Every structure is written in C-alpha cells, then in structure tokens.
Amino acid sequence: MTLLAEIAIVVVAAVAVAVSVALVPSESRARRHRPPRPEPARPGQLVTLERLLVMARVSALQVHAYLRPILVEIASQRLAARGQALERMPEATGRRILGDDLWDIVRPGRPFPENRHGPGVAAPDLEAMLEVLERL
Amino acid sequence: MSGALSPRLRGLLALGGGALVAGLATGHAELAVLATPFLVFVGLGLALAREPHLTAHIDVERARLLEGEHVTATVTLVNDGAHAVEVEVGLAHSRYLALEPAEPIVLQLMSAATVAIEVSVRPERWGAHSLGPLAVRARAPIGAKTWDLHLGERTALRAFPREQRLRELVVPLRMQPFLGAHVGRARGAGIEFADTRPFQAGDVARQVNWRASARRGTLHVTERHPEQASDVVLLLDTFAEAREGARGTLDAAVRAAATLARAHLARRDRVGLVDFGGTLHWLEPAFGTAQLYRIIDALLSSEIAFSYAWRATESIPRRVLPPGALILAVTPLLDERSLRLVTDLRMRGCDLTVIEVSPLDHTTPGPAPADRLAFRLWRLQREALRARLQGLGIGVAVWADDETLGPALEGVNAFRRSARHALRV
Numbered sequence: 001m002t003l004l005a006e007i008a009i010v011v012v013a014a015v016a017v018a019v020s021v022a023l024v025p026s027e028s029r030a031r032r033h034r035p036p037r038p039e040p041a042r043p044g045q046l047v048t049l050e051r052l053l054v055m056a057r058v059s060a061l062q063v064h065a066y067l068r069p070i071l072v073e074i075a076s077q078r079l080a081a082r083g084q085a086l087e088r089m090p091e092a093t094g095r096r097i098l099g100d101d102l103w104d105i106v107r108p109g110r111p112f113p114e115n116r117h118g119p120g121v122a123a124p125d126l127e128a129m130l131e132v133l134e135r136l
Numbered sequence: 137m138s139g140a141l142s143p144r145l146r147g148l149l150a151l152g153g154g155a156l157v158a159g160l161a162t163g164h165a166e167l168a169v170l171a172t173p174f175l176v177f178v179g180l181g182l183a184l185a186r187e188p189h190l191t192a193h194i195d196v197e198r199a200r201l202l203e204g205e206h207v208t209a210t211v212t213l214v215n216d217g218a219h220a221v222e223v224e225v226g227l228a229h230s231r232y233l234a235l236e237p238a239e240p241i242v243l244q245l246m247s248a249a250t251v252a253i254e255v256s257v258r259p260e261r262w263g264a265h266s267l268g269p270l271a272v273r274a275r276a277p278i279g280a281k282t283w284d285l286h287l288g289e290r291t292a293l294r295a296f297p298r299e300q301r302l303r304e305l306v307v308p309l310r311m312q313p314f315l316g317a318h319v320g321r322a323r324g325a326g327i328e329f330a331d332t333r334p335f336q337a338g339d340v341a342r343q344v345n346w347r348a349s350a351r352r353g354t355l356h357v358t359e360r361h362p363e364q365a366s367d368v369v370l371l372l373d374t375f376a377e378a379r380e381g382a383r384g385t386l387d388a389a390v391r392a393a394a395t396l397a398r399a400h401l402a403r404r405d406r407v408g409l410v411d412f413g414g415t416l417h418w419l420e421p422a423f424g425t426a427q428l429y430r431i432i433d434a435l436l437s438s439e440i441a442f443s444y445a446w447r448a449t450e451s452i453p454r455r456v457l458p459p460g461a462l463i464l465a466v467t468p469l470l471d472e473r474s475l476r477l478v479t480d481l482r483m484r485g486c487d488l489t490v491i492e493v494s495p496l497d498h499t500t501p502g503p504a505p506a507d508r509l510a511f512r513l514w515r516l517q518r519e520a521l522r523a524r525l526q527g528l529g530i531g532v533a534v535w536a537d538d539e540t541l542g543p544a545l546e547g548v549n550a551f552r553r554s555a556r557h558a559l560r561v
Contacts, residue, residue: 007169014173017151041379041440043470043495045517049510050502057506070517077520123506130512 053126060118063105067121071129072106078136097136102129139274139281145181148174181280188274189217190245192287194227196257196267203262203295211253211270211288215245224273227255228286230265232382233293234258240271259295260382262390264436267291296432297387299395302542305403306531307549308366309487310460316365317403324362331359367408367421367458368400370431373467373474374413377440378495385468385493388537390435392491393466395541397431408456409434412477414441418456447473449480463488468495469521482528489531489548492522497536526551 049070055062075098076086086094087108094103104110105121121129141149152174159167193212201207215221226240236256245251259265272285311320319328332348335355343357370393377386393409400407401424408421409431419427419434457463463486467474482488496518501511522532531551533544 007166010166010170011173014170015177017174039379040381041377041384043378043468043499043514044376045470046499046510046514049514049517050507053506053510053513070513073524074513074516074520077523081523123509126509130509130516133516134512 053123056120056126057123059116059120060113061116063120064110064113068105068110071102071133074133075102075106075136078133082136099128099132101125102132105129139185139187139276139283142275142279142282145178145280149178152178177278178280181276181278184278185276185281186217186219186221188215188219188221188223188283188285190215190221190223190272190274190285190287192270192272194268194270194288194291196291196293199292200294200296201259202298203259204298205295206256206258207293209255209257209267209291211255212250213245213253213270213272213287214250215247218247220244220246222275222277224275225253226271227267228269228271228290229257229267230263232260232263232295233265233267234260257293259293261387262295262297262394262436265293265295267293294436297391297394297435299391299398300541302395302399302545304542304546304549305396305399306462306464306489306533306545307552308368308405308460308462309552310462311364311366312406312458312460314365314404314406316363316405318364318366318405320362320364322362322364323359326360326362328361328363329358330361332356333359365404365406365423367406367461368396369408369410369421369457369461369463370396371410371412371463371465371467371477372435372438373465373469373471374411374415374438374440375443375471375474376468378468378470378498380498380500383537384498385470385495386438386440388535389466389468389491389493390438391537392493392535392541394432394435396464396466396491398428401425401428406458407431408461410452410456411438412447412452412474414443414445416447416451418453420456421458421461447477449477449484457486461487464491465489466491466493468493469518470495475521478525478530479528482530489533489552490525491541491544492532492534494534494536497538 052062052066056067072086079086079089079097086106091103091107094107098106152171155167155171155174159165159171191214195210195212197208209227211225211227213223213225222242222244224240224242227235229235234257236258241253243251257267268288268290269286270288272287274283274285276282308318311318311322319326323330332345333356335344335357339357345356345358348356372389372393374386377384379385397407397409404423406421406423407427409419411417411434417434419430463481465474465478465488467478467490469475469490469492478488478490496515501508522534525532531548533548535541535544
C-alpha cells in the first residue's frame with residue numbers, strides 16, 4: 001500500500017513537471033525577425049577632438065602639435081570678424097583680449113615645448129579658454 | 137516540409153529518457169515510473185502533431201507614399217489543412233518601417249478558416265522599403281512540434297522625402313541660353329526693364345520707348361533682361377553622417393536635395409545630381425518632370441557607404457558638371473574628402489554654394505566633462521571652417537533639420553550679392 005502511494009506521488013509530480021514545462025512559452029521567431037535599429041553615428045571630427053582633449057591634459061606635445069592649430073584657427077577667424085589679425089597682434093593686446101592662458105598657446109611663434117612630456121592643459125583652464133573664444 | 141521538435145519537447149524527452157536509462161542502469165523501478173509520464177507526454181504530442189497547410193497574402197493599400205504617412209497592409213492567412221493550428225504571425229520589414237501592432241500576433245486558426253489582419257505601416261524616413269514575407273510559426277497541439285514558415289511575397293514600398301516650399305532659390309551667376317525663369321544679366325528679349333538707349337538700325341518698332349523719345353527729342357528704345365534658365369547640379373555628400381536614432385544628416389540632406397530639385401525644375405532649370413561618397417552615382421542635367429522622378433528615385437537609394445577611397449574632382453564625369461553650372465553641395469561637412477572637393481571646385485572657378493546640413497542637431501555630447509568641452513570646441517571649429525569656406529567665396533547656408541530652408545538660402549543670396557566677399561575670391 002505504501003509503495004503504491006509513493007508511485008502515485010511520483011507520477012503526479014512527474015505529470016505536474018511535464019505540464020508546467022509544456023506551458024512555458026517558447027521564444028518567438030517572429031520577434032527575432034525584427035530588423036535592428038540603426039546604430040548612432042558619431043561624427044569622426046568630434047570623436048577625434050574627444051580623444052585629443054584627453055591627451056592634451058597630460059601631454060605638452062599634444063597641446064602644441066594638435067590642439068594649438070585648432071585654437072589658432074578659431075581665434076584667427078573670430079578675431080578677423082572683429083577686424084583684428086592674430087599674427088600681427090601685439091602681445092599686450094593679445095593678452096588683454098584672449099587672456100594669458102589662451103595667448104600663451106596661440107601666440108605667433110610659440111616655441112616647441114622644451115619638455116615634450118610635460119603636463120598639458122587642465123580642463124578648467126581649457127574651459128576658460130573656450131569661454132573667451134565663444135565671447136569673441 | 138518537416139517541423140522541428142519544440143525545445144520544451146526536447147527537454148521532456150531528455151528528462152524521460154534520462155530517467156529511464158538511469159532506472160535501467162541502477163535497477164530502481166521508481167525512476168522508470170518517473171520517466172513514464174514524460175515519455176507518454178512526448179508520444180501524445182507527436183501523435184497529435186499534423187503538418188499545417190497555410191497560405192498567406194500581403195496586400196498594401198499604396199506602394200508609394202510620403203515619409204511619415206500611414207498606410208494599411210492587410211495580411212490574409214488561410215488554413216487549408218484539416219486541423220486547427222495555433223500560429224504566431226510576424227511581418228518582416230525593413231529597418232525604417234514602423235508597424236502597428238509591432239509585436240507578433242498569436243491566434244488560433246480553425247480548419248478552412250481565413251483571417252485578415254490589418255497592420256498600420258509608417259515609414260519613419262524616405263527610402264525604398266520592403267514589407268514581407270510573413271514569418272509564421274505554427275505550433276502543433278500541446279506545442280510538441282513547430283513549423284517555421286515564410287509566406288507571402290516581399291512587397292516594395294517607396295517612401296518619398298517630404299519637401300518644403302521655397303520662395304527664393306540661390307540665384308545662379310551664369311545663365312544658359314534657354315528660356316527659363318531667372319532674370320539674366322545680359323540684354324535681350326524679355327520682360328524685365330534694363331535700360332533705354334538711342335534707336336539703331338535694325339531695332340524693331342515695338343521696342344521704341346515713346347515717352348523717353350518724346351523727352352529727349354530722338355528715338356529711344358527699351359532694353360530688357362531676358363528670362364533664362366541655368367544648369368544646376370546637386371552634389372549630395374554621402375561620405376559620412378551624424379545619426380541619432382531614426383534621424384540623421386543624410387535624411388535631412390536628401391529632403392533638402394529633393395526640395396531644391398523640384399524648385400529648380402519648376403523654374404525650368406536643367407538639374408543634375410551627383411551622389412558623391414563611397415560609391416559615385418550621377419544623373420546628367422536635364423529638364424522636366426521626368427528628370428524630377430529620376431532624381432528622387434536616385435535619392436531614395438542614397439546611403440552612407442563606408443570607404444577609404446579618395447575621390448577627387450576628376451572622379452566626376454565632365455558632362456555632369458557643365459560649364460557655368462550652379463553647384464549646390466548638400467553636405468554635413470564631416471569628411472575631409474568632401475571638404476577637399478568643395479574647395480577644389482571653387483578653385484576651378486565653379487559657381488558653388490554649400491547647403492550645410494547641421495550635424496549638431498544629430499549629436500549629443502558625451503557624458504564626461506571633457507566630452508562636453510570637446511563638443512564646444514567642435515562647434516567653434518565648425519564655425520571657423522564655415523568662415524574659411526566663405527573666405528574662398530563659397531556661400532554657406534546652414535540648415536537645421538527642423539527649420540525651413542528658405543531663410544538659409546536668402547542668407548546665401550545676400551552673401552553672393554556682397555561685392556566685399558566676391559573680391560576675396
């Protein structure tokens with residue numbers, strides 16, 4: 001009698017397992033047919049600048065070789081719109097208009113840094129430079 | 137067509153088989169008893185499984201529409217078999233089609249029954265889209281077997297770009313000797329008054345300006361500016377784009393190009409198209425409505441094709457850029473190659489205007505503070521680039537996607553009229 005009861009319990013448990021497994025929904029194939037959404041495309045120019053600013057914080061070489069030409073082009077264009085030329089600007093005027101930090105980078109004839117592994121431009125300093133350029 | 141055992145049936149079979157083998161190996165009858173219901177369930181499922189006989193048809197209300205418009209697709213599913221079948225229906229579609237309902241539909245299809253399902257389809261952007269075939273998963277009773285079917289045909293759906301109405305177009309510097317809608321600088325037969333001059337032998341009496349003649353005492357004739365057409369070549373830059381989600385600079389560039397093509401063709405200009413990117417396509421300038429459809433068809437297949445190929449002005453066939461043509465370069469100014477091309481064309485004396493599709497609207501700064509600085513620097517750099525192009529005598533119209541194109545073109549015309557800038561060429 002006990003054996004029969006055990007067998008009945010095992011059978012009922014197995015049926016319960018089988019039914020519960022059968023009720024689990026399988027993966028939808030149609031859902032897998034949905035096309036993927038387009039990947040966001042970030043402009044290469046922006047990605048390059050993001051990398052440059054990371055490097056420019058730690059390397060004087062990066063500042064002089066890569067960041068300086070960009071800042072010079074921007075400053076020249078914005079000064080030209082005011083009728084001024086960066087390349088012929090006296091130092092006192094340049095420091096007054098652009099501020100000491102920005103002028104030290106964009107001034108004509110800036111020499112190659114003696115210590116190329118020296119520190120670059122800190123983020124707050126760069127932010128201040130951008131504010132100056134945006135105000136021009 | 138043979139169906140596949142469903143994953144759950146394979147699991148049950150593994151459980152039952154494992155328990156049976158374990159029972160036989162260990163000599164425990166309990167394990168064999170435990171295996172029995174699983175194996176019975178599997179046998180029952182296989183016995184009840186009947187191959188479905190389904191057919192489907194996809195019918196789209198309209199195959200041509202504007203981007204953003206809704207169209208209804210009716211999916212008709214017929215069960216030709218003798219047994220009811222549970223089906224899960226999903227409609228395959230290309231990337232920029234939004235479907236409503238978006239999720240697959242599950243329904244029970246009785247024997248010899250026909251079901252029609254209406255799906256609302258909306259192209260999120262222009263392009264040559266496709267709808268179908270129908271991805272159907274049919275399930276046997278208790279889910280023992282499944283059949284994955286592709287039913288119905290692939291249906292083409294062409295979504296045309298939305299265009300704007302333009303009051304003012306970029307005025308070409310040089311005209312062609314065809315009758316058009318632009319007032320030419322030369323003197324000839326036309327409507328617009330140019331000047332008066334003394335009568336010469338050969339002048340027709342109709343040109344005599346009697347008021348001027350009476351005031352001056354000698355015969356004077358009226359000179360007029362002729363109405364002429366021009367050649368316009370649209371240069372679409374497909375080297376690179378900025379994209380966020382379903383919106384990108386290429387989408388806006390195609391809208392701008394379609395708008396400009398329609399407006400110039402309406403003014404009886406000859407319009408051509410150069411798709412300048414990883415792959416080079418072109419349409420020679422021509423007149424008329426047929427050319428408009430050719431241009432729009434070409435625009436619909438525009439896509440960013442990644443390429444390292446360095447293309448120069450020589451890549452473009454000469455007949456596509458007729459002498460004296462107005463070139464309208466629609467570009468986000470993101471790729472060095474397109475910048476070089478624009479500069480080179482201007483250096484060769486082409487009458488060139490850049491419609492800059494602003495990528496700023498389709499780009500967000502990165503999360504780091506340094507990324508936000510980079511974004512500001514990029515914006516300043518783009519302004520400097522624009523000033524550099526203007527310094528070469530290239531008019532630059534900056535166009536944001538959500539604004540109208542007209543004011544940007546007015547700014548370009550003002551720039552082109554300015555003698556100060558012309559002297560800087």
